[in-house]
Structure formats: C-alpha cells, structure tokens
Amino acid sequence: MDQDSGETLPPNAGKTAASWARARARLRQEVGDVEYRNWLRQMSLAGVEGETVLVNLPTRFLRDWVRDHYGDRLRVACQAEMPGMRQVTLRVQAAAAKAAVEDEVEEPPALAESVTVAPQVAVTGTAVPVTPAQEGLLRNDWLVPLDQRFTFDTFVVGKPNEFAHACARRVAESPAQAGFNPLFLYGGVGLGKTHLMHSIAWALRERSPDFSVAYMSAEKFMYRFIAALRSHNTMEFKTQLRSVQVLMVDDLQFLIGKDNTQEEFFHTFNALIDAGKQIILSADKAPTDLSGIEDRLRTRLSAGIVADLHATTYELRLSILQAKANSAGVDVPSRVQELLARKIASNVRDLEGALNRLVAHAKLFGRPITLDTVPEVLSDILRAHDKRLSIDDIQRKVAEHYNIRLTEMASARRSRAVARPRQVAMYLAKQLTSRSLPEIGRRFGNRDHTTVLHAVNKITELMGEDPAFAEDVTLLRKMLEM
Numbered sequence: 001m002d003q004d005s006g007e008t009l010p011p012n013a014g015k016t017a018a019s020w021a022r023a024r025a026r027l028r029q030e031v032g033d034v035e036y037r038n039w040l041r042q043m044s045l046a047g048v049e050g051e052t053v054l055v056n057l058p059t060r061f062l063r064d065w066v067r068d069h070y071g072d073r074l075r076v077a078c079q080a081e082m083p084g085m086r087q088v089t090l091r092v093q094a095a096a097a098k099a100a101v102e103d104e105v106e107e108p109p110a111l112a113e114s115v116t117v118a119p120q121v122a123v124t125g126t127a128v129p130v131t132p133a134q135e136g137l138l139r140n141d142w143l144v145p146l147d148q149r150f151t152f153d154t155f156v157v158g159k160p161n162e163f164a165h166a167c168a169r170r171v172a173e174s175p176a177q178a179g180f181n182p183l184f185l186y187g188g189v190g191l192g193k194t195h196l197m198h199s200i201a202w203a204l205r206e207r208s209p210d211f212s213v214a215y216m217s218a219e220k221f222m223y224r225f226i227a228a229l230r231s232h233n234t235m236e237f238k239t240q241l242r243s244v245q246v247l248m249v250d251d252l253q254f255l256i257g258k259d260n261t262q263e264e265f266f267h268t269f270n271a272l273i274d275a276g277k278q279i280i281l282s283a284d285k286a287p288t289d290l291s292g293i294e295d296r297l298r299t300r301l302s303a304g305i306v307a308d309l310h311a312t313t314y315e316l317r318l319s320i321l322q323a324k325a326n327s328a329g330v331d332v333p334s335r336v337q338e339l340l341a342r343k344i345a346s347n348v349r350d351l352e353g354a355l356n357r358l359v360a361h362a363k364l365f366g367r368p369i370t371l372d373t374v375p376e377v378l379s380d381i382l383r384a385h386d387k388r389l390s391i392d393d394i395q396r397k398v399a400e401h402y403n404i405r406l407t408e409m410a411s412a413r414r415s416r417a418v419a420r421p422r423q424v425a426m427y428l429a430k431q432l433t434s435r436s437l438p439e440i441g442r443r444f445g446n447r448d449h450t451t452v453l454h455a456v457n458k459i460t461e462l463m464g465e466d467p468a469f470a471e472d473v474t475l476l477r478k479m480l481e482m
C-alpha cells in the first residue's frame with residue numbers, strides 16, 4: 001500500500017506499517033466499527049517525515065471530515081503506536097482508497113499482560129515533584145488530549161443522566177471534596193461517560209490553566225505500566241502519575257483479570273487519595289459488578305460517589321439530536337429527528353453517527369434531509385437495528401401512534417377513530433410482511449380477506465389524495481422498517 005502511494009518510507013518501513021496498522025486498529029476500537037467504516041477505513045499511510053505521519057484520504061471532503069472529527073484521536077493513536085511521532089498530516093490522494101481497505105487489520109494486536117514483573121517498589125505518601133523533562137513527558141506524550149467537543153455546554157441533561165451530570169459538575173467546582181472522591185461513573189457503551197470526564201477536565205482547566213489533570217484510558221495505563229516494567233523505569237512511571245492533581249481513568253473494566261496492572265493501579269489510587277488528589281473513574285459496570293477486580297480495590301472504588309448513566313429515553317435522544325442538529329447548522333426536520341430517536345435507541349454514539357452521516361450527505365450533495373433520505377443514506381445502520389416484523393408489532397405501533405387501544409385492532413367497532421388506524425395497520429401488514437390477505441384478516445378479529453383488500457386500496461387512495469396523511473403513513477412505515 002505504502003509503496004503504491006509514491007512516498008518513501010524509512011528503512012524500517014515494515015515496522016512503520018505495522019505500527020500504523022496498530023494505530024488504526026486502536027482508533028477503530030475507540031470510535032467503533034460503524035464510524036470507522038464510514039469515515040476512517042479509507043485512510044492510508046503515505047509515509048513519515050521527521051515526527052509527522054503522512055496520511056492519505058481519497059477526497060477533500062473525507063480529509064476535512066477526518067481532520068475535524070477524528071484529528072485529535074488519530075494523532076493520539078499514532079503517538080501511542082508509532083514511536084517518535086508527534087503529529088499527523090492529512091492529505092488528499094485519490095489512489096489511497098483501495099489499498100487501505102485491503103490492508104486493513106481486523107483486530108488490534110493484543111497487549112501482553114504476562115510480562116516478568118520486577119519486585120514492586122511501593123511508593124506511598126505525597127507526590128514527588130516532577131522535573132521539567134518529566135513535565136514535558138506528562139504534557140506531550142503520556143496524557144490523552146481532551147476532546148474539544150466534550151464540554152458541559154454540549155452535554156444534554158435528561159432524567160437518565162442528571163445524577164451523574166450533577167456529580168460531575170460538583171467535582172469540577174470543588175475537586176477532592178469528601179464524599180465525592182473518587183467519582184465513579186458507570187453505564188453502557190456510548191452513554192456519555194467519557195464526555196462527562198472530559199467536561200470536568202475542561203472546566204477545571206478553564207478555571208486554572210495550570211491545574212494538572214491526567215486523563216487516560218485504563219488500557220493506556222496498562223500499556224505504559226508494562227513499558228515502564230520493560231525498561232525498568234517504574235519509579236518514573238509512579239512519579240509522573242502521582243504528580244497530577246486530578247487523575248481520570250476511563251474504561252476501568254479493561255483492568256479485569258490484569259492482576260499486575262491492578263496492583264499498580266491500587267497503589268497509585270491510594271497514593272493520590274492520601275495526597276488529597278481527585279480521582280475520577282469510569283467503567284461499563286458498577287464497582288460491585290466488576291468481577292475480576294480484586295476485592296480491596298473494588299471497595300476503594302465505591303468509597304466516594306458512584307453515579308450511573310442510565311440508558312437513554314426517547315425524550316433525551318430527541319433533545320440530543322436537536323442540540324447536535326442545531327450546532328451542525330443544518331436543518332433536520334423534526335420528523336426525521338423523531339424517526340432517528342425512536343429507531344436508534346442503543347446508544348448516543350450510534351445516534352450521533354447516524355446524524356453526522358445525514359448531515360454530511362446533505363452537504364455533499366446539496367440536498368435537504370428528508371424522511372426519504374434516511375433509509376437511503378443509513379441503510380447499513382438501519383440494518384444493524386433491524387428486526388423481523390410481525391403483525392403484532394405493526395398493530396402495536398399503529399395503535400400507539402394513533403393513541404387507540406391495541407384491542408381495537410381486532411374489535412368490531414367501525415367508528416372512524418378506530419377503523420382508519422385499523423385499516424392503516426392492515427395496509428402496513430400487507431406491505432411489510434409476507435402474510436396473505438386471509439391470514440392478515442384473521443389477525444384483525446377474523447375479518448374476511450376482502451376487508452383487508454378494501455383497507456389496502458382505501459389507504460393507497462387516501463395517500464394519493466392527502467399528502468399529510470401520506471406522510472404520516474410513510475413515517476409509520478419507516479419506523480417499523482428501521
């Protein structure tokens with residue numbers, strides 16, 4: 001791949017390519033498969049120049065998109081995996097696409113936890129002052145830069161996250177207060193844990209720029225610890241870590257079963273707490289449910305405040321979409337927002353990914369976002385959320401939509417308020433399932449197949465006459481299809 005790009009790689013090009021593959025795999029793990037496939041898959045390594053990694057993308061649009069949305073994370077991944085690299089330059093080169101896809105690494109290489117461990121040097125007590133050189137290391141290499149998008153201003157608060165948000169605000173206002181140290185945030189994938197942690201760090205830095213805040217993933221913690229062990233440099237590792245005023249470690253579940261790293265983390269944790277520093281942690285589970293974490297560490301994790309980020313509600317998803325659409329400066333019709341909020345319920349990251357893609361599509365082709373563009377542009381995301389439709393599902397959704405009782409689907413009542421929704425449900429059952437007319441009739445209170453046929457024709461006719469009604473039925477259909 002790299003040779004095709006016409007760049008000269010250094011003599012150890014094989015090693016560089018392997019490091020690049022690891023950097024990409026790391027990024028993929030971080031952003032998730034869907035986003036990676038959408039935006040990052042077509043990156044290819046063009047070479048390295050001094051401390052700069054040169055990366056090609058096939059179009060200007062993609063280059064700008066990657067720069068604006070993934071620039072920091074890409075740089076961090078390259079810094080972590082490509083020794084000596086400090087920055088990334090993104091360029092446009094059409095030929096890059098195919099080779100990059102072929103060269104793709106599916107799984108990130110495993111990090112070895114089973115290294116020979118030198119006898120532990122227990123460091124306790126207050127932090128040791130750091131030298132300017134160490135300070136430099138801390139600033140430039142060791143710490144993950146904060147994502148500029150993740151601030152309290154951009155965090156949308158709703159019932160499922162209000163407690164976690166309030167705790168985060170409190171810690172940002174007065175760190176290391178009794179009762180709030182450590183702050184342990186937990187919740188499912190993509191629900192805003194990292195966003196809140198970065199928000200705290202930004203808020204602290206805004207108030208006093210010299211405040212030293214270390215944010216890193218648990219994986220990074222382990223990675224650096226192992227590197228320190230290998231180079232017999234554990235003292236420096238400890239000194240660096242213990243010099244910060246706030247330590248944030250994300251995705252703590254990564255430490256499960258990694259006994260040596262846990263041991264080191266435990267010492268770091270105790271030293272910082274004893275020295276009156278604030279610790280903020282995140283994981284996908286509550287401390288009590290983190291099996292595979294030593295009991296004594298688990299107990300310490302719960303000693304401050306534990307706050308749960310619950311699964312999002314429809315209302316919260318809708319508010320998040322509205323906020324993100326506003327800040328993207330693109331008109332996303334409320335029908336489309338409702339559709340996405342209803343259908344992409346798994347996590348905010350997926351929801352955001354879907355919106356980003358719609359926005360990008362609209363900008364690229366200069367076309368407005370409409371209900372019709374959604375299945376066209378998001379077919380793969382929708383497929384991932386796909387399910388087999390049953391007549392029950394259709395009846396339930398239609399009844400809910402028109403605010404009638406589910407039993408009316410099979411009742412004999414003929415008033416328009418219930419008969420029309422029933423006809424819509426029959427129509428959708430015909431369109432969206434492979435059931436025959438008699439089968440559909442049976443499921444709607446043993447009606448005759450001619451009644452179903454009449455309903456299908458009637459709804460088709462009404463849709464032709466009344467655009468508002470047509471839009472309503474189309475929305476229902478899309479919600480069911482997604």
Ligand SMILES: Nc1ncnc2c1ncn2[C@@H]1O[C@H](COP(=O)(O)OP(=O)(O)OP(=O)(O)O)[C@@H](O)[C@H]1O
Nearest residue numbers: 154155156188189190191192193194195320348349
């Ligand atoms: N309440 C919210 N308001 C605005 N954006 C949000 C909210 N919750 C999550 N997001 C966005 O969703 C995306 C995923 O959030 P984040 O990375 O913080 O999730 P996470 O809980 O750390 O996930 P993981 O477990 O995968 O690390 C981010 O882009 C974040 O900005």
